[in-house]
Amino acid sequence: MENSLFLTFSSFLFVIHFVPLAASTPSYLSFLQCLSKHSHPSDHILSRLYTPNNSSYKSVLQHYIRNQRFNRSTTPKLDIIFTPLQESHAQVAVTCCRKTDKYLKIRSGGHDYKGISYVSNISFVLLDMSNLRSIDVDIQNETAWVQAGALLGELYYRIWEKSKVHAFPTGVCPTVGVGGHITGGGYGNLLRKYGLGGGGASFGVISAYILRLVKVPDVVTVFRVVRTLEENAIDIVYWWQFIAEKIDSNLFIRLALKPIDEKQKGTKTITATFVALFLGDSRELLSIMDRDFPQLGLRIEDCKEMSWIESELFWASFPNETLPDALLNRKPGAKFLKRKSDYLQKPIPKDKLKSIFDKMIELGDTELVFNQYSGRMSEIPEWETPFPHRAGNIFKIQYAANWGKEGKEAENFYINQTRVLYNYMTPFVSKSSRCA
Structure with missing residues (x-):
């Protein structure tokens, strides 16, 4: 993989379960039973599920819809939204989708232009990674461990907290999700200096990445x-x-x-x-x-x-004198x-x-x-x-x-x-x- 963009995927790849090839029946009882069977009661895993009958379903679905074209009453809706709080939750969801023959889609930041991660004419489960967004920046080793649900603005801010001369070469829209950006070959204004990576979006669910940081000047x-x-x-x-x-x-x-x-x-x-x-x-x-x-x-x-952090605000069209913590807005x-x-x-x-x-x-x-x-x-x-x-x-x-x-x-x-x-x-x- 490209020398500057990232060193490796997370060592935890959810056992690399593939999305099934056939659509399922309308009933999701078998999926729910599988989740209960493969999780510990203390995980309260079923509390992370949202169906159209749940009062919070609409707000959870719409929270990361970035294109209003796909936020209409006529837009095909998914059957279940699953919002894991820990990696083991996501692993169980992928395992159970495979066991019960359910389609699975993954949403990080929701910036796909055609709503691919949350719109479909067939029934599916949405694995919403937005709660898995921890970031650990290691300046000594010039790396960052970033979960897939983090947004680019959050990544930039956490790097800036630790160093004023380090960056990561991704996009200029701070609300793009890290997971989709990296696997999808997203680009930004450092690509001529440090290149562009991308790939791997089709073989499994990636929970986190180790990113190699790059140097930028003070000014x-x-x-x-x-x-x-x-x-x-x-x-x-x-x-x-x-x-x-x-x-x-x-x-x-x-x-x-x-x-x-x-x-x-x-x-x-x-x-x-x-x-x-x-x-x-x-x-x-x-x-x-x-x-x-x-x-x-x-x-x-x-x-x-x-x-560099101020330049990210400039490129994102924030007003002059905007403070860096504006990048944390989701x-x-x-x-x-x-x-x-x-x-x-x-x-x-x-x-x-x-x-x-x-x-x-x-x-x-x-x-x-x-x-x-x-x-x-x-x-x-x-x-x-x-x-x-x-x-x-x-x-x-x-x-x-x-x-x-x-x-x-x-x-x-x-x-x-x-x-x-x-x-x-x-x-x-x-x-x-x-x-x-």
Whole structure:
């Protein structure tokens, strides 16, 4: 597995019981009997079960639903939620699902975009890992023992409590669950420096991980710079495609293209927002940008020096002066959203970029987010880890639509927008087969 992301899975892998291949009968009596048989009465294991007849079922189910599209009365509901308080509880649940031929799904933070961990048209048991979230940071050995139900923000905070010069290279959304992020190949703004791991999500339930921490400097630098069409956004984005693979691996820049309303003109335009993390001070960053990416026109006043933990707050769009303990919040506001992904392997010609901008303006509400690859990502062969998308990819592209209005009509409108833009991008992205 990748050198920086993690050393090993938990030594306790719930005896690696597999999810059964056949759906079960509606009755869960045999499952409940199995739980009682394989647990000690003092464990009170049945008290951790929630069914639709339980008054707490709805709140437990909804607590980690991050996409409101899958929080409707018509959404297929699971039969049982099981919220273990200790690893032995989870082991018994997996054992009994296998013995009684029940489907099992595992939820860590609930951030899967399509609700895969908690929505299904067949009956299943949800193993909710949210109570298994202890974190033990060992700075002397530069490791952290983290249970699968912990969130990224909690991990970052606990590392920061012990050291101001250590980090872990995962994502920039603090409410993502550690379990799903690591097994699913989640990415963040340290991937060009330290790479990306991932894999193993299909063979068993993992209770905890030993993570190898990485070093970060006392001072890092961030910026968020917006360029409009009037400020040559098309030219800047065009040149960025050629520069992104070669620029210093201590620098990560995310590019977001977004249609916005020009209120004075009554029309729409596109903004190109460049958001960066640099592992160093602002003067060093400015020197790199002036040399390698002068087209952006970065100025010293655009740059903000801060600690690594403060940069996590910046990237998560917290207000200035927010204290690090905000990362411990486990209850973000859920919203309606749609996401799709692509990989860009060759620069898009300038005239085609303009046509993409025009299509985005025509559609009106779908954003394109370009996450920079290369650096350490390109040094690791695609066959070395379960995550194959490495050398040869300039950007991972995300199609993003968010909305606040309820109802199928609004949902169909925004989903259709992402699909239209996704289809429009077909000539420019990875082929044979299209990767996502």
